[in-house]
Amino acid sequence: xxxxxxxxxxxxxxKPLLKFPRRMQKKLIVMFGVIALMLIGLMGRLMYIEQTSGxxxxxxxxxxxxxxxxxxxxxxxxxxDIKGNVLATSIAVYNVILDCAVMxxxxxxxxxxxxxxVSCFPELSADELYGYARxxxxxxxxxxxxxxxxxxxxxxxxxxxxxxxxxxxINPNIKGVWFEKEYQREYPYGALASAVVGFxxxxxxxxxxxxxxxxxxxxxxxxxxxxxxxxxxxxEKMLKAAKNxxxxxxxxxxxxxxxxxxxxxxxxxxxxxxxRSEDAGATHIGVVIMNPTNGDVLAMANYxxxxxxxxxxxxxxxxxxxxxxxxxxxxxxxxNGLWQNFCVSYTYEPGSTAKPFTVAAGLETGLLNGxxxxxxxxxxxxxxxxxxxVVRSGHGMETLEETLMNSCNDALMQMSYVIGNDNFAKYQxxxxxxxxxxxxxxxxxxxxxxxxxxxxxxxxxxxxxSFGQNFNTTMxxxxxxxxxxxxxxxxxxxxxxxxITDENGNVIENISPTVLRQTVSKNTGDMLKGxxxxxxxxxxxxxxxxxxxxxxxxxxxxxxxxxxxVNYLVSFIGFAPVEDPQLVIYCVVDEPNAEEQYHxxxxxNIVREILEEVLxxxxxxxxxxxxGIHSGWDIRGEETGASAMTDIINNEEPEEDSxxxxxxxxxxxxxxxGDLPEYTGEPVEGVDTAEPGTxxxxxxxxxxxxxx
Numbered sequence: 001x002x003x004x005x006x007x008x009x010x011x012x013x014x015k016p017l018l019k020f021p022r023r024m025q026k027k028l029i030v031m032f033g034v035i036a037l038m039l040i041g042l043m044g045r046l047m048y049i050e051q052t053s054g055x056x057x058x059x060x061x062x063x064x065x066x067x068x069x070x071x072x073x074x075x076x077x078x079x080x081d082i083k084g085n086v087l088a089t090s091i092a093v094y095n096v097i098l099d100c101a102v103m104x105x106x107x108x109x110x111x112x113x114x115x116x117x118v119s120c121f122p123e124l125s126a127d128e129l130y131g132y133a134r135x136x137x138x139x140x141x142x143x144x145x146x147x148x149x150x151x152x153x154x155x156x157x158x159x160x161x162x163x164x165x166x167x168x169x170i171n172p173n174i175k176g177v178w179f180e181k182e183y184q185r186e187y188p189y190g191a192l193a194s195a196v197v198g199f200x201x202x203x204x205x206x207x208x209x210x211x212x213x214x215x216x217x218x219x220x221x222x223x224x225x226x227x228x229x230x231x232x233x234x235x236e237k238m239l240k241a242a243k244n245x246x247x248x249x250x251x252x253x254x255x256x257x258x259x260x261x262x263x264x265x266x267x268x269x270x271x272x273x274x275x276r277s278e279d280a281g282a283t284h285i286g287v288v289i290m291n292p293t294n295g296d297v298l299a300m301a302n303y304x305x306x307x308x309x310x311x312x313x314x315x316x317x318x319x320x321x322x323x324x325x326x327x328x329x330x331x332x333x334x335x336n337g338l339w340q341n342f343c344v345s346y347t348y349e350p351g352s353t354a355k356p357f358t359v360a361a362g363l364e365t366g367l368l369n370g371x372x373x374x375x376x377x378x379x380x381x382x383x384x385x386x387x388x389x390v391v392r393s394g395h396g397m398e399t400l401e402e403t404l405m406n407s408c409n410d411a412l413m414q415m416s417y418v419i420g421n422d423n424f425a426k427y428q429x430x431x432x433x434x435x436x437x438x439x440x441x442x443x444x445x446x447x448x449x450x451x452x453x454x455x456x457x458x459x460x461x462x463x464x465x466s467f468g469q470n471f472n473t474t475m476x477x478x479x480x481x482x483x484x485x486x487x488x489x490x491x492x493x494x495x496x497x498x499x500i501t502d503e504n505g506n507v508i509e510n511i512s513p514t515v516l517r518q519t520v521s522k523n524t525g526d527m528l529k530g531x532x533x534x535x536x537x538x539x540x541x542x543x544x545x546x547x548x549x550x551x552x553x554x555x556x557x558x559x560x561x562x563x564x565x566v567n568y569l570v571s572f573i574g575f576a577p578v579e580d581p582q583l584v585i586y587c588v589v590d591e592p593n594a595e596e597q598y599h600x601x602x603x604x605n606i607v608r609e610i611l612e613e614v615l616x617x618x619x620x621x622x623x624x625x626x627x628g629i630h631s632g633w634d635i636r637g638e639e640t641g642a643s644a645m646t647d648i649i650n651n652e653e654p655e656e657d658s659x660x661x662x663x664x665x666x667x668x669x670x671x672x673x674g675d676l677p678e679y680t681g682e683p684v685e686g687v688d689t690a691e692p693g694t695x696x697x698x699x700x701x702x703x704x705x706x707x708x
Contacts, residue, residue: 103176
């Protein structure tokens with residue numbers, strides 16, 4: 001029996017699907033997440049670049065495949081005064097460019113093109129142009145003339161584009177000439193407000209003043225015209241328009257500024273000679289006019305100043321022979337000094353214009369109440385030193401008001417004992433002495449190392465500081481602090497720019513007044529206004545009085561470094577009208593050109609003659625009886641009217657601001673007004689851009705006598 005053999009067939013087990021270990025799965029998930037996040041981040045970055053810099057990179061791409069590409073320059077924004085008058089602007093000028101390759105491509109175009117060029121631009125040489133045609137046929141860019149005006153190029157443009165009645169070109173053979181547009185900075189009023197406006201160097205770089213401080217606001221972005229071959233090899237053009245700069249509207253009033261500069265010029269014509277020559281007059285003169293109610297600077301002027309159109313021109317101050325004998329470094333040193341803004345960049349001892357702040361500190365702390373009297377015997381003995389008053393024989397008994405009217409050093413020192421180091425130093429800080437005002441101008445000098453703290457202030461330092469010696473300030477610092485005394489006690493940050501607009505006049509930003517803090521109460525301010533009103537009507541400030549207007553103010557005379565009784569810085573700071581002050585004016589005359597420099601009447605005369613024109617212009621009405629006379633001399637040094645100061649000046653012991661070398665000169669603080677470096681703006685070749693330095697205040701002085 002046959003046996004049937006059965007084959008055993010083994011079932012093949014199905015292999016399971018590929019499985020990763022759990023740990024590997026986690027790694028893959030993490031890796032996928034990271035890659036996804038990177039892709040999302042990359043897409044976000046690309047979107048950001050497209051949004052913020054798309055045009056920039058588009059221009060780069062186009063320029064790489066470019067043909068016949070041309071930059072379209074932006075127009076730098078204007079600088080206007082508060083009334084809209086243009087102080088700085090940019091006008092279009094044109095470079096005449098010859099594309100020799102285009103002109104010589106057709107022999108019939110060479111002669112007509114050259115004849116047209118020579119006819120319209122007589123300064124061009126036909127021989128030179130034919131030389132280009134023969135020897136430089138391949139050159140595409142030859143500058144024939146730079147910065148031609150619109151009017152200058154029009155005859156050629158009209159000849160090039162002229163057509164007949166059938167709209168056919170009359171001169172079809174004039175080819176290869178085009179005009180490259182750029183902008184040139186112009187200053188319609190020459191040197192007006194030169195230290196405030198500033199100027200530009202090549203490449204639209206602001207060098208000084210508002211041109212420097214607001215450089216990025218005034219500048220725009222260049223556009224570009226691209227010619228390129230598309231994918232079908234057809235020539236196409238793309239235009240990326242330029243973005244013009246914004247315009248800044250300043251707080252400066254051109255009319256007020258003009259009056260200020262004219263009066264400074266009149267003073268210099270009467271009292272000064274060439275700048276820094278043997279018969280030189282005042283080393284510097286500075287005038288600041290502010291609106292005390294908001295910190296607006298209405299005018300800021302310096303002597304010496306410079307032409308904004310040609311800021312390197314020194315011919316107004318030196319002869320050709322003197323300039324020929326100078327090295328370039330010497331000229332640059334002079335220019336660095338000339339370009340600085342005296343009102344913000346120079347420090348000096350303020351003298352008696354600081355006395356109202358000492359009185360304010362006493363009143364505000366309650367240590368003085370206005371009923372005090374002081375006996376002035378002509379000097380005080382402080383820390384083993386004898387410190388003299390301006391009147392060596394003494395003023396006698398004086399009220400608090402009379403100490404300011406007569407500018408009595410002795411009384412101020414007696415007040416300082418009551419006020420003390422801590423309160424005096426505290427209120428110097430409150431008024432902003434030792435701090436930058438942060439005015440929107442470059443080059444403001446630091447003064448923090450030029451004042452004492454309560455810790456290092458010795459009795460002699462407190463005594464001399466109380467009447468404005470032995471510490472340094474700047475004009476804008478003191479003027480801003482003074483505004484707070486007469487406006488109810490509010491210290492505003494001074495500013496030069498009111499608003500920023502685009503090229504069409506649309507407002508981009510309004511710059512609102514900034515109140516930094518309250519320095520004194522309204523009650524204290526009102527008392528001081530009354531005291532300073534008496535100072536102008538019956539005290540040392542009588543020469544500054546404008547007939548028919550109520551005014552207040554304070555004179556100042558500071559003996560300069562060396563204390564030799566020869567060199568002085570004299571000043572006057574005032575306000576009008578008394579009840580509702582609309583302006584504060586501060587004038588400093590550094591070393592007047594006179595045998596006797598110590599008369600503050602130099603500054604007072606300048607102030608009075610400025611205000612005689614500015615007050616009516618500002619629609620500030622007369623609020624006092626008109627007398628028809630004023631005290632002192634006019635700006636030209638001629639005695640006029642009933643001079644209350646004449647007897648004082650002729651006395652053997654003249655009053656403050658009119659006589660004794662020891663009036664305010666008690667500490668040998670180095671004079672910082674003559675050696676500060678240049679502005680702190682953008683670097684310019686050949687110009688030192690270091691920030692003005694500071695120095696320690698010395699504490700000894702031979703003018704302070706040892707007490708017996």
